[in-house]
Amino acid sequence: MSPVREVNRVYVCNCFGVTEAQVKKHAADGACTPRQIASACKAGTDCGSCVRRIQALLGRGACPRRELVDQGEPVLSGLDEAA
Numbered sequence: 001m002s003p004v005r006e007v008n009r010v011y012v013c014n015c016f017g018v019t020e021a022q023v024k025k026h027a028a029d030g031a032c033t034p035r036q037i038a039s040a041c042k043a044g045t046d047c048g049s050c051v052r053r054i055q056a057l058l059g060r061g062a063c064p065r066r067e068l069v070d071q072g073e074p075v076l077s078g079l080d081e082a083a
Helices: 020-028 034-041 051-058 066-070
Strands: 011-013
Touching (some): 011 020
């Protein structure tokens, strides 16, 4: 029996094999900046060519957890288990 292949996988970070879906998941979990995405999955920390794509995926809208960030609260708890 052959393993199930995931189709339509769009890679954002080729250096670490991070997909668009993974970046969106981390963003939904509270990552508001490329640096926070990097902390969650290393995307953007090697050659850096994906940072603009990550910025585009995050958009320019208000961060849903910006108030917590401004107060110094941790907003990325649990992301390490998802990676």
